[in-house]
Amino acid sequence: xxxxxxxxxxxxxxxxxxxxxxxxxxxxxxxxxxxxxxxxxxxxxxxxxxxxxxxxxxxxxxxxxxxxxxxxxxxxxxxxxxxxxxxxxxxxxxxxxxxxxxxxxxxxxxxxxxxxxxxxxxxxxxxxxxxxxxxxxxxxxxxxxxxxxxxxxxxxxxxxxxxxxxxxxxxxxxxxxxxxxxxxxxxxxxxxxxxxxxxxxxxxxxxxxxxxxxxxxxxxxxxxxxxxxxxxxxxxxxxxxxxxxxxxxxxxxxxx
Numbered sequence: 001x002x003x004x005x006x007x008x009x010x011x012x013x014x015x016x017x018x019x020x021x022x023x024x025x026x027x028x029x030x031x032x033x034x035x036x037x038x039x040x041x042x043x044x045x046x047x048x049x050x051x052x053x054x055x056x057x058x059x060x061x062x063x064x065x066x067x068x069x070x071x072x073x074x075x076x077x078x079x080x081x082x083x084x085x086x087x088x089x090x091x092x093x094x095x096x097x098x099x100x101x102x103x104x105x106x107x108x109x110x111x112x113x114x115x116x117x118x119x120x121x122x123x124x125x126x127x128x129x130x131x132x133x134x135x136x137x138x139x140x141x142x143x144x145x146x147x148x149x150x151x152x153x154x155x156x157x158x159x160x161x162x163x164x165x166x167x168x169x170x171x172x173x174x175x176x177x178x179x180x181x182x183x184x185x186x187x188x189x190x191x192x193x194x195x196x197x198x199x200x201x202x203x204x205x206x207x208x209x210x211x212x213x214x215x216x217x218x219x220x221x222x223x224x225x226x227x228x229x230x231x232x233x234x235x236x237x238x239x240x241x242x243x244x245x246x247x248x249x250x251x252x253x254x255x256x
Contacts, residue, residue: 001036003085008035010068010082013042013058017070017080024185027061042067048074048181049236132223135160135233135250137216142166142235145250154256160235160248172212173237173248179206220252229255 001009009030016028028042041061048054054074057066065083072078132144143162150156162170183206186199196202218235220228231253238247 005035006067006083006085009040013067014080016042017044017056017058017068024056046181046185047177047238047241048184049177049238054078133158133228133250133252134221134223134225135235136219136221137169140165142169142218143250147250147252154231154254155252156254157249157251159246160237160250162248169216170237172209172216173235174240175205176209176213177236177238177241179209182206231255 012030012035013028016022016026022044024044024046026044030036030040030042032039042058043061045057045059045066046054047057052074054070054072056070056078058068058070059066068080068082070078070080131146133147134144135142141163143160143166145158145160147156147158149158179202182198182202186196186202189196190199218233220230220233222228232251233253234251236249236251238249239245241247
């Protein structure tokens with residue numbers, strides 16, 4: 001696909017996704033000859049993050065290539081972010097996966113990309129007085145965050161920087177956002193009297209992952225390993241979804 005062809009496809013998709021009748025179950029077929037020498041079938045992959053931000057990806061149903069994303073707070077104005085031409089895979093390159101993986105055989109390769117915990121130096125860590133909040137599962141250190149963003153008086157979030165031990169559990173956290181999104185969409189559809197053939201599978205997957213996360217007994221500690229009282233500690237791992245190792249976040253609701 002040439003750069004001009006890509007831009008034509010993206011223009012058609014943006015117009016289609018902006019129509020009020022287009023929703024998460026919609027599919028668009030661009031006939032052969034309109035842009036390319038084959039028909040292009042587009043489907044929408046939706047993901048609702050913990051920040052209530054809706055990410056809708058327009059994906060090639062055959063190759064998995066994501067042409068553009070519409071991102072914004074759920075129910076509010078959003079913006080399109082097109083995939084640059086330079087990001088398109090070559091003829092021999094693997095296709096871009098727009099959805100979360102069904103298996104995690106690539107984890108051993110991705111682990112090598114992550115530096116050890118004591119070598120991490122995020123940009124916001126330039127302040128030597130900024131405390132690190134350590135995330136533990138039982139007695140195992142999974143990583144840390146600076147919780148650099150304040151949401152309310154007792155709610156904070158920040159990029160999560162994993163330790164090597166985190167990757168023993170990373171597949172759970174990677175799979176959970178999509179499972180939660182499927183579960184939430186299912187509940188919304190059933191509220192309107194709509195049925196879904198995959199309802200049982202969605203519920204079972206969500207309950208399975210929820211149980212595994214609860215079994216980890218996540219807790220927060222300060223730099224001296226002293227436990228910090230919290231109401232909720234949540235890891236949101238979107239690194240595979242965005243193909244960006246920075247897209248891991250820690251959300252914390254403090255007890256006081």
